[in-house]
Amino acid sequence: MLTKKTIQKIDKELKKFPDDQKQSAIIAALQIIQTENGFLTNDLIAMAADYLDMPKIAAMEVATFYNMFELKPAGKYKISICTNISCALRDADDIVCHLKKKLKIDFNEVTKDKKFSLKESECMGACGGAPLMTVNNQKMYEYLTPQKVDQILEELDS
Amino acid sequence: MVKVWWLKLMIKIKINGKDLEVKPKTSIIEVADQVGIDIPRFCYHKKLSVAANCRMCLVEVKNFAKPLPACATQVMEGMEIFTKSKFTKDTQKSVMEFLLINHPLDCPICDQGGECDLQDTAVAYGASKTRYTEEKRVVFDKNIGPLISTDLTRCIQCTRCVRFLKEVGGMAELGLVGRGEHAEISAYVDKSVESELSGNIIDLCPVGALTSKPFRYSARSWELVRRNTVSCHDSLGSNIEVHVKDNIIKRVIPKENESINECWISDRDRFSYQGLYHKDRINNPLKKVKNQWKEIDWEEAYELIKNKINTINTKKPNQLGILCSPQTTIEEGFLLKKISKQLNTTHIDHRLLEKSFSKNNNWLGCKIEEIESHDSILVVGSNLKNDQPLLAHRFRRFAMKNNSFSIITSYDDFNSTPCLGKIIVNPSTYLNYLLEILKEVQSVTKYKINSESIKNALKQIKVSKETKKISESLTRDKSKNAIFIGHQVLAQIEGDNIKIIAMHIAKAIGATFGVIPGYANSVGLSELNLSLDEVNTDEVINQKKESFIMINFDPYFDYHSPKKITKALKSAKFNIAISPFVSDSLKEFDIVLPMTPPTETSGTYMNMEKRLQSFAAVTPPHGKSRPGWKILRVLANFLELEDFSYDSSDEIKVEAIEEINKNYSHNIKDFENSKKNKIPQGLELISPIRAIDSDMIVRRASALHQNENIDQAFAYINPKTMLKENLIDDQKIKVSSEEAEITIKIKSDEKVSLNSILIFGKQLATASLGMNHKLKIKRSS
Ligand code: SF4
Ligand code: FES
Numbered sequence: 026m027l028t029k030k031t032i033q034k035i036d037k038e039l040k041k042f043p044d045d046q047k048q049s050a051i052i053a054a055l056q057i058i059q060t061e062n063g064f065l066t067n068d069l070i071a072m073a074a075d076y077l078d079m080p081k082i083a084a085m086e087v088a089t090f091y092n093m094f095e096l097k098p099a100g101k102y103k104i105s106i107c108t109n110i111s112c113a114l115r116d117a118d119d120i121v122c123h124l125k126k127k128l129k130i131d132f133n134e135v136t137k138d139k140k141f142s143l144k145e146s147e148c149m150g151a152c153g154g155a156p157l158m159t160v161n162n163q164k165m166y167e168y169l170t171p172q173k174v175d176q177i178l179e180e181l182d183s
Numbered sequence: 184m185v186k187v188w189w190l191k192l193m194i195k196i197k198i199n200g201k202d203l204e205v206k207p208k209t210s211i212i213e214v215a216d217q218v219g220i221d222i223p224r225f226c227y228h229k230k231l232s233v234a235a236n237c238r239m240c241l242v243e244v245k246n247f248a249k250p251l252p253a254c255a256t257q258v259m260e261g262m263e264i265f266t267k268s269k270f271t272k273d274t275q276k277s278v279m280e281f282l283l284i285n286h287p288l289d290c291p292i293c294d295q296g297g298e299c300d301l302q303d304t305a306v307a308y309g310a311s312k313t314r315y316t317e318e319k320r321v322v323f324d325k326n327i328g329p330l331i332s333t334d335l336t337r338c339i340q341c342t343r344c345v346r347f348l349k350e351v352g353g354m355a356e357l358g359l360v361g362r363g364e365h366a367e368i369s370a371y372v373d374k375s376v377e378s379e380l381s382g383n384i385i386d387l388c389p390v391g392a393l394t395s396k397p398f399r400y401s402a403r404s405w406e407l408v409r410r411n412t413v414s415c416h417d418s419l420g421s422n423i424e425v426h427v428k429d430n431i432i433k434r435v436i437p438k439e440n441e442s443i444n445e446c447w448i449s450d451r452d453r454f455s456y457q458g459l460y461h462k463d464r465i466n467n468p469l470k471k472v473k474n475q476w477k478e479i480d481w482e483e484a485y486e487l488i489k490n491k492i493n494t495i496n497t498k499k500p501n502q503l504g505i506l507c508s509p510q511t512t513i514e515e516g517f518l519l520k521k522i523s524k525q526l527n528t529t530h531i532d533h534r535l536l537e538k539s540f541s542k543n544n545n546w547l548g549c550k551i552e553e554i555e556s557h558d559s560i561l562v563v564g565s566n567l568k569n570d571q572p573l574l575a576h577r578f579r580r581f582a583m584k585n586n587s588f589s590i591i592t593s594y595d596d597f598n599s600t601p602c603l604g605k606i607i608v609n610p611s612t613y614l615n616y617l618l619e620i621l622k623e624v625q626s627v628t629k630y631k632i633n634s635e636s637i638k639n640a641l642k643q644i645k646v647s648k649e650t651k652k653i654s655e656s657l658t659r660d661k662s663k664n665a666i667f668i669g670h671q672v673l674a675q676i677e678g679d680n681i682k683i684i685a686m687h688i689a690k691a692i693g694a695t696f697g698v699i700p701g702y703a704n705s706v707g708l709s710e711l712n713l714s715l716d717e718v719n720t721d722e723v724i725n726q727k728k729e730s731f732i733m734i735n736f737d738p739y740f741d742y743h744s745p746k747k748i749t750k751a752l753k754s755a756k757f758n759i760a761i762s763p764f765v766s767d768s769l770k771e772f773d774i775v776l777p778m779t780p781p782t783e784t785s786g787t788y789m790n791m792e793k794r795l796q797s798f799a800a801v802t803p804p805h806g807k808s809r810p811g812w813k814i815l816r817v818l819a820n821f822l823e824l825e826d827f828s829y830d831s832s833d834e835i836k837v838e839a840i841e842e843i844n845k846n847y848s849h850n851i852k853d854f855e856n857s858k859k860n861k862i863p864q865g866l867e868l869i870s871p872i873r874a875i876d877s878d879m880i881v882r883r884a885s886a887l888h889q890n891e892n893i894d895q896a897f898a899y900i901n902p903k904t905m906l907k908e909n910l911i912d913d914q915k916i917k918v919s920s921e922e923a924e925i926t927i928k929i930k931s932d933e934k935v936s937l938n939s940i941l942i943f944g945k946q947l948a949t950a951s952l953g954m955n956h957k958l959k960i961k962r963s964s
Contacts, residue, residue, distance in 0.1 A: 067372050080349075082358035082371040089360040147363070 048079035064095035100142035111152035123171045196262040211253035226341035227254035243270040279309035295391030297404040328375030329889035338392035344384040352378035353599030379572040382453040397886040398434040412798040414452040415781035418700040420790030425801040432456040449572035458883035463764040466806020469775040485821040491757040497527045502729040505531040508736035509702035512786030517839035518815040525824045530723040533708045539678025540719040542849040547791040548697030558662035559587035565669025566871035589653045595934040604653035617684040623654035630691030665695035707789030712847040739768035743954040746922040777808035784810030785832040870944035870954035896948040899932040899941040917961040923951040
């Protein structure tokens with residue numbers, strides 16, 4: 026069930042859109058639900074869809090399109106690293122390898138201690154700082170090198 | 184110079200050096216299609232929104248550095264387009280290479296092979312070998328129901344299927360989940376696709392990702408012979424192309440006819456062919472011997488019938504009753520009428536579900552194409568999605584555009600249709616709502632009503648807010664409106680009254696009035712004036728007969744009262760069924776003549792807009808069965824009736840059409856104040872018929888009925904009614920009508936009107952109840 030608090034927050038988002046365009050608020054609604062629950066389940070997505078009068082599959086499309094949405098439990102720190110062209114040209118692949126080795130996980134996996142998870146992401150529009158990654162969709166780290174990555178992980182881990 | 188559109192405002196463009204004048208706001212691909220220039224495409228479809236995601240249609244346009252998608256680029260003054268230049272060709276080749284990267288190229292084991300857009304386009308525009316050596320992606324197939332089989336690794340993400348279900352089907356049932364390389368077509372978590380038009384995505388899919396499940400692996404496209412015919416189910420008369428191999432129908436696809444079915448057909452039209460080969464199909468005439476069917480030859484069958492019929496005293500009128508299905512062709516109907524005359528009976532009819540029998544205006548009242556040209560539409564009592572799935576699509580499209588579509592009906596199947604006014608009520612109250620509208624409309628237009636009984640009825644009427652809104656939209660200045668009543672209205676005792684009032688409303692506001700007829704030839708047979716004004720099915724059944732002839736329907740399912748028809752058959756001495764199938768329902772018959780279904784005979788149907796469509800047999804008759812018209816002609820010859828020497832169905836058609844053109848005038852009944860039909864106590868039984876149960880053939884089509892348990896049907900009740908009646912979900916109750924008592928499980932359903940029980944008609948488990956009665960509930964645990 027969606028909690029009262031969640032619904033209040035979604036209602037606030039809904040005010041930004043006309044009454045017959047409720048589905049415009051789907052991204053916001055999913056974000057709110059994810060913050061509350063940690064990740065999105067099929068049921069939660071369906072509830073969001075029902076609440077916004079939209080087909081469930083359409084909400085599913087949105088939830089699976091953006092990699093900010095988690096469809097299974099993520100680590101405490103979710104690292105999303107861009108592998109698109111600009112980053113790739115700046116050796117993002119090496120960073121990915123390094124991360125995988127260091128954390129002993131592949132993309133879409135969580136470390137044993139549930140601290141880190143790794144996600145492949147698309148271009149974040151900050152190619153000037155390539156290669157780059159974000160942590161928990163919020164904080165961005167640019168000009169990555171293996172050494173820098175180690176440092177960041179250490180900071181986070183402590 | 185080729186002129187594409189002749190309008191005042193035209194713009195000049197050039198395609199491949201050829202000057203054209205075209206209407207602004209058209210896309211390059213539309214222009215190219217109009218003048219017959221080929222541009223390859225996958226995602227673009229003229230009936231769907233533009234997605235521009237396959238990039239196959241890229242073309243070179245002068246002064247643009249990059250190629251432009253022809254489907255998403257509008258023409259502009261002075262635009263020069265090159266569809267055959269080197270630049271365009273290179274682009275096409277590159278796009279083709281991209282599209283094939285993840286495509287499995289498994290054409291030898293793909294059903295689409297030989298009729299695949301991807302295959303054809305690859306040959307015409309692609310490179311002859313691949314440079315891609317890496318791993319290809321694999322997508323797991325999903326089960327989206329018994330009709331459509333999926334091979335999603337072949338999908339090229341054109342999203343035609345997604346857009347179709349959303350835009351035409353009315354419900355987004357498929358979506359593209361995931362992103363980039365991981366994107367795949369999916370329904371919401373293991374759901375099947377339920378749209379009654381779902382089969383169309385098989386045709387739309389440009390690759391072999393969506394193919395027909397019943398057809399799967401049963402033939403190659405080049406082995407099939409293609410023959411055109413007309414669908415025999417609903418009254419739209421959809422044009423279809425039947426694909427035949429070794430004289431067996433392998434599949435059915437739409438044949439484009441913009442003014443009828445556009446380029447779609449319903450799932451009923453597409454998959455019903457399976458029913459033709461059901462085990463109930465008979466090859467030889469059957470005679471009842473000690474309660475067993477025994478195969479006999481035609482000669483013996485005719486002799487037997489002759490001897491029996493000759494014992495009937497035809498001096499006395501109406502000793503013989505003739506009932507035929509509304510899917511009987513015009514030719515067969517005409518012969519039946521002629522036979523009945525010579526055997527001195529007027530007891531002949533085709534209206535099996537009706538309880539109201541007035542004979543005027545029983546057609547759509549306008550062309551199918553004209554429906555959407557109205558300003559405002561009111562539909563009363565129709566279960567559109569099941570009865571006429573494609574017409575429902577037209578109404579929906581109208582509603583989306585105009586926001587002036589209103590509906591008064593008992594089952595709210597209009598979720599995806601934006602309705603201005605929506606009144607979901609019991610059929611017995613339709614009349615009241617229409618009277619309200621008439622009263623309101625009358626006060627605006629000052630329309631004069633002469634009938635005293637209507638005036639009296641109007642006196643007691645108070646206009647509610649909801650009907651006021653509908654009336655307002657119907658009386659807007661200079662608007663051209665329409666009122667349609669569903670054929671379910673005529674299945675009500677009050678049907679004629681409802682029709683009279685609806686016609687008055689239409690007259691008052693100068694609107695189109697029409698009935699949405701039920702079956703393929705409902706209109707044709709009423710135009711043929713099969714029965715006299717005073718005669719109707721109920722009377723044919725109720726008066727004792729020596730003998731009955733019943734053609735092409737199942738008395739247990741297709742007549743609204745199984746109890747009455749069984750009684751009538753029992754009391755007659757000799758009953759003849761002419762039918763493609765034999766089943767338990769025919770146990771009161773003495774002889775069954777195997778008649779071919781419409782796919783194996785030539786004939787003519789008249790659809791809802793009074794359009795005559797003739798068709799020829801697409802396969803030869805099954806076993807020794809014969810076309811209905813031949814059976815009737817030979818029967819008449821055996822009975823030594825006069826003037827039955829027809830050699831072809833065409834000869835009959837000529838005379839039948841003369842008969843139709845006679846333009847019978849009918850006595851029009853006056854409105855009867857209905858207090859005398861006392862309403863018995865109980866909940867009202869609403870019996871809409873599901874598309875897949877509507878006639879003998881589709882009831883036997885296996886894929887359409889997969890996933891269902893034939894012994895079980897449900898009673899759908901509004902949760903509010905359940906509360907009032909103290910019922911709970913999934914509870915088993917006993918319900919009884921005047922005809923029978925059955926035990927049935929309840930399901931709560933908000934779409935059903937209050938104080939009613941909805942049980943779909945023509946289902947094995949529930950048919951005995953009869954249709955559209957009052958029901959009493961007896962509780963069991
Ligand atoms: S399944 Fe077919 S129609 Fe649907 S997106 Fe894939 S290729 Fe297109
Ligand atoms: S047809 Fe134009 S992009 Fe697909």
